Every structure is written in structure tokens, then in C-alpha cells.
Amino acid sequence: MGCIVSKRAVNITVPETKQMHIEVNPPALKKSVNIYIITDSIQKYYEIKQNLGSGHFGQVKLGISKLGNQQKVAIKSVLKERVKEELQNLQRELTILKTVDHPNIIKLYEVFEDEKYIHIVMEICSGGELYDRIEKKGKFSEKEAAFLIYKLFHAINHLHISNIAHRDLKPENCLFDTKRDDAEVKLVDFGLASKFTKETGMSTVVGTPYYVAPEIINGHYGPECDIWSLGVILHTMLVGYPPFRGENKAEIFKKVLKAKYSLKEKEFETVSKEAKDFIKKLLNPDAKKRISAAEAMDDPWFTMMISSTIERPLDAEVVSRLHGFRANSKFQVEVMKILVQMLSENDIKNLKETFRKLDRGHIGFLSARDLEMGFVEIGLNATKNRIEEIIRETDFDRNGLISYTEFLAATLNLNIAMKPENLYATFKHFDVDNQGFFTKEQLKKSLEKTGLDITEGDVESMMGELKLKNPNHIDFKDFCSVIDSKNYKGTHVYNIPDPRQTEEKKQAK
Incomplete structure (x- = not known):
């Protein structure tokens, strides 16, 4: 049976309210995150190729790095005129992507801006959506589903421990890095994600009808809404269709609010009791009693299905x-x-x-x-x-x-x-003017691009640690030596200009 789902999301604003939610213990994360906007032309750094798809705010295209290593990236180009009213939401999405750091969450690299567009450069996922794989397979085996869902719970727990709720979990927002059967899965599209605090819940009605939790429809909720959505995704993966179905949004919402679904349908005859019990824990209509992401990862179903992966010895x-x-x-x-x-x-x-x-x-x-x-x-x-x-x-x-x-x-x-192409591309991250070296000012600017909050004093201290012959700039040879002088061979591979022959050096003389 095909996956009966909609790709449409809803975003209906209702009055803000306060609500207590589950207890989480976030680490001492950074109080603020720098989003550095590059105003150079993005074409200077990337060759923009074919269309890959679309996200919450715009089209996504393939980008090929011009820094020497041909790295492939995904570039989401957002028309500024279109998001003028939603600029705050876009800023929130970028801030969240810079805050999180997880193997199963899409990585934000950098952001460009020109007269018409904001270009968001991200990790590329060329393996397509989980939605498409469900459509193609019809349904997943329990072992296949457990392998993917376990990683998604790990990603969601990372979000929740960082006081972030995704709020739009669905198969379309789970991408694969390659087309291989064992490809890595990544959470994407954080356009509806939100920060929350222990004291303040969320109230904006957002999400996609099939996957939205009942408390979201009621307008009073916490991060537990993501657990419900993963329960719907798991149900869909195991039998090929979501638990709450209807002819329209109102009909679907009515079933969601009543938590009206069945695990006794024909398709569930071959599904294990442990999987059904796990789904019930995820689709508990009482958000306060719903299992947490951390608790879910210790569920007996995972132990039964993927114990060889979970209990694998350390490398x-x-x-x-x-x-x-x-x-x-x-x-x-x-x-x-x-x-x-x-x-x-x-x-x-x-x-x-x-x-x-x-x-x-x-x-x-x-x-x-x-x-x-x-x-x-x-x-x-x-x-x-x-x-x-x-x-x-x-x-x-x-x-x-x-x-x-x-x-x-x-x-x-x-x-x-430390392959030459990787080293050179990393060096060019700093030497953006193609001088063959970079200065303290360029070092500071380049590190700010990564989101690092760094002062001129920090840069002075950093350069001082290196004990360079010329303390004012770093050329490629110095760069390679600093990283690992023993392992690196062949700084001659690239025809890099001698800093002493550049115009800047001549003028300095």
C-alpha cells in the first residue's frame, strides 16, 4: 500500500500561552550564536548547478566548491522579497542550525546575501526523502525501521536537550546522504523549529496534519510533540500508511484529538508485539505520560531489532x-x-x-x-x-x-x-583573496564566518602560539606545517603565489 500523506504544512497563529513541559537537562550551551553573512558573490565560491528540491523558504540547488576540492553542497536560495514578512523566522532557522551539531542533523556551512537573495549553503543529501523510500518499498521491515528511527530519536534528543523542538517531523524532512540502502539519515527543514524554556511552552499551531500531535492542535504544548510525530512516522514505515487518515484536515484533526487509530488492521498481523507496544508509548495522547526520546532509545523493541548495532564494541x-x-x-x-x-x-x-x-x-x-x-x-x-x-x-x-x-x-x-586537496581547500577558506597567504584580519573574518565569537586579542594570541617567522601572515607552507608537519607531503602540488611577489607585499616594502 502506498504512503498516504500530504506534503502541505499548516501554520496558524493563536494567542501565546504558558505551559509546563517535560523536564530536560540542557548543557551549558553558548548564550548566542553568530550568523556571519558573506556579501561577496556566491558564484565566486560555488558553481551553482541543477535544482535538487525545495524547502520551507526556497529552492535548493546543487553547488560545487571552487576551492580546489570539488566539494558538493546544497544551496538554498531564498528570495528576500518573498520572506520579508518571515525574516525573523528565517533568522531563527539559521540560528538553530548553527546551534545544533549532530551526525543526523543537516549541517549549515555558510550564508551569502546579494541584492535579491539570501543563499544558505548546507551539507548535501543526494539520496532523496524517506517519503520516497516508503512509497517505493511500500513498507519497511522492523529491523530496517528500527535502524533509521533509532538515529532519528538520537537527533531529536539532541534537539530537546538543547531546548529546541523541530515541530515538523515527517518523512519529507528526513533525507538520505546517498542512494545506498545503508545511507545516513538527516533531519532537515528547521523552518518551523522553535526554542523553548522550562517555564514557557509553545502555542503556535504548526506542522503537517498527518503528523501533528493533539496538544499542538489544542495550542498548548512542549517538545513532546516531536515524539508523537516520530510515532506516526514509525507506524507509516511499518505498514505503509499513517495512523490518522481522513478526507480533509478537519477529519484528520478529529481523529488525532481522539487518538483514534488501530493496530489490529491486517497489515499489523506480521508486526511484533514489541513494535506495537512501542508505537502506543509514542502515540500516548497524554503528552506528560508520553515516552521521552532518551527513554525511547532504551525501549526493548530496539534491543530486540538492532542489538548487534547498539551493543557493537567501541572502535x-x-x-x-x-x-x-x-x-x-x-x-x-x-x-x-x-x-x-x-x-x-x-x-x-x-x-x-x-x-x-x-x-x-x-x-x-x-x-x-x-x-x-x-x-x-x-x-x-x-x-x-x-x-x-x-x-x-x-x-x-x-x-x-x-x-x-x-x-x-x-x-x-x-x-x-590531510589529502592535498582537502588541505588546500581549507587554506582557501582563509585565503579568500587568492594572495597565497592570509593575514590576522582575514583569519578573524574567516573564523567569524564559522560562528565563532572571536576578538582581535584572541587572534593575536592564536598567531603568537604558532611562532612563525613572519607573525603577520600565514602562507600555505606554514599552514601545512602548523597542522601536521610530519604527515603532510607535497606542498608543491598547487601553484600558489609566493606571498613576497604579491602586490600587497610589494606595497608593504
Whole structure:
């Protein structure tokens, strides 16, 4: 049976109200996030190709990086005239995307603006929507569904622990990075996502009728609404259609409000009792009694279906790299965070799986306790001092936890990461004027583009750590040496201008 769903979302404003919601324990996240807008022409950095689809605010096209590594990205171009009334919502979406950091949430790279458009550059997902896979397959096996839903719960718990609700979870907003059967799934389209606090709930009626929780229709809700939506998605994956169906929105809403659905239909005859019980926990009409994302990940159904994945041993090599990580400088750390974006999913597959395995709290961050248990598991030194040192070296945003990108930067296999094309593309991230070097001012500007709140004093300190012959700029050779002088070979591969021959250098003389 085909997937009977609609791609239309609703957004009806009702008076704001206050409501208590589930207790969450967010980490000490950054109080503010910088969204750096690049006013250069986007064509200077990317070749824009064919249309990939459309999002909440605009069309999405394929972009090919011009920095030397041919990196593919997704570019969402939003007509400013069209979103004039919704500019605040767009800013909120960008802020949320810069705040979150998770292997199953789409990554925002940078934002450009010209006279007509705002161009949002993101991680590309070329494998299509979960919606299309349900349509093609008809339904998923329980093991297939569990494998995907488990990752989505991990992503949602990361959002909730960061005090963010997605509010529009549906198969169309779950994309795959490749067309492979085992492709990574990513949550996308945060146009309706919202921050929340412990004291204040949400009241704007948003979402897509088939997937919307009853409390959203009533106008008083918290992040539990996302759990309901995942319950609907799981139901749809297992039998090919959603639990609440009707000829129109009013009819669907009526069934949602009554939580009127059946698990006794013919299609459920081959579905396990554990799966049905799990769906009931997710579709509990009482939001306060509904299972949380963290609790859901420990459900017996997952243990039964994907225990081999959940209980897989840690990758000792990856954990050992984390245990032995030493940051030569703050600059090296920031460069590695940028270099991570140049790598393919295949390059970081083991790192990603290890991160999930270490994250025993399913929050999308690694705590000191997570490190201790991971190190002990593979027989490494797990003293308090060493763990504190590792967190101090890797926790670049100083929230007391290691984020996903921080983990990747600390555990990269340099033999894979430091390919000439990756190094050069990372260098060009700073040398945007093609001078063959970059100055302190360009370093500050480039790091601000990543969302880092950095002062001139920070840059001076960063450059001072490097002990360069010329303390005022970094050329490609210096750049490579700073990252890893032992492993890097062949700075001659690219025809990079000698800084001493540039116009700026001549004028300086």
C-alpha cells in the first residue's frame, strides 16, 4: 500500500500561552550564536548547478566548491522579497542550525546575501526523502525501521536537550546522504523549529496534519510533540500508511484529538508485539505520560531489532586517538573543525559510529563520564586528570562537553584527512583573496564566518602560539606545517603565489 500523506504544512497563529513541559537537562550551551553573512558573490565560491528540491523558504540547488576540492553542497536560495514578512523566522532557522551539531542533523556551512537573495549553503543529501523510500518499498521491515528511527530519536534528543523542538517531523524532512540502502539519515527543514524554556511552552499551531500531535492542535504544548510525530512516522514505515487518515484536515484533526487509530488492521498481523507496544508509548495522547526520546532509545523493541548495532564494541583505534589527542595550538583546532567539512561520509563513518556508542546518555555530547567508561572499556588510562585534560583540549566552546564536530576534529585519521586537496581547500577558506597567504584580519573574518565569537586579542594570541617567522601572515607552507608537519607531503602540488611577489607585499616594502 502506498504512503498516504500530504506534503502541505499548516501554520496558524493563536494567542501565546504558558505551559509546563517535560523536564530536560540542557548543557551549558553558548548564550548566542553568530550568523556571519558573506556579501561577496556566491558564484565566486560555488558553481551553482541543477535544482535538487525545495524547502520551507526556497529552492535548493546543487553547488560545487571552487576551492580546489570539488566539494558538493546544497544551496538554498531564498528570495528576500518573498520572506520579508518571515525574516525573523528565517533568522531563527539559521540560528538553530548553527546551534545544533549532530551526525543526523543537516549541517549549515555558510550564508551569502546579494541584492535579491539570501543563499544558505548546507551539507548535501543526494539520496532523496524517506517519503520516497516508503512509497517505493511500500513498507519497511522492523529491523530496517528500527535502524533509521533509532538515529532519528538520537537527533531529536539532541534537539530537546538543547531546548529546541523541530515541530515538523515527517518523512519529507528526513533525507538520505546517498542512494545506498545503508545511507545516513538527516533531519532537515528547521523552518518551523522553535526554542523553548522550562517555564514557557509553545502555542503556535504548526506542522503537517498527518503528523501533528493533539496538544499542538489544542495550542498548548512542549517538545513532546516531536515524539508523537516520530510515532506516526514509525507506524507509516511499518505498514505503509499513517495512523490518522481522513478526507480533509478537519477529519484528520478529529481523529488525532481522539487518538483514534488501530493496530489490529491486517497489515499489523506480521508486526511484533514489541513494535506495537512501542508505537502506543509514542502515540500516548497524554503528552506528560508520553515516552521521552532518551527513554525511547532504551525501549526493548530496539534491543530486540538492532542489538548487534547498539551493543557493537567501541572502535579502539578511534578511542585511542581521542585519548592521545594534544592540540598544538588553538589555530590548529579551529582549522581541523573546518577540515572536517571537506571529508566524505565514508571518511568519518567509524568516527560517527564511535561517537554514538560513547554517547551513553544519547544527548549528542560526550561528558567526562562517557570518556571514562569508553577508556575503561578498551583498557586505557581513565584518570580524572587525563579526562579533564582531554576535555580542556577538545571542548572549544567551553560548555564542559565534547560536541560532535569537536570529537571529529580530535579523532581524525590524518592520513585520510590531510589529502592535498582537502588541505588546500581549507587554506582557501582563509585565503579568500587568492594572495597565497592570509593575514590576522582575514583569519578573524574567516573564523567569524564559522560562528565563532572571536576578538582581535584572541587572534593575536592564536598567531603568537604558532611562532612563525613572519607573525603577520600565514602562507600555505606554514599552514601545512602548523597542522601536521610530519604527515603532510607535497606542498608543491598547487601553484600558489609566493606571498613576497604579491602586490600587497610589494606595497608593504
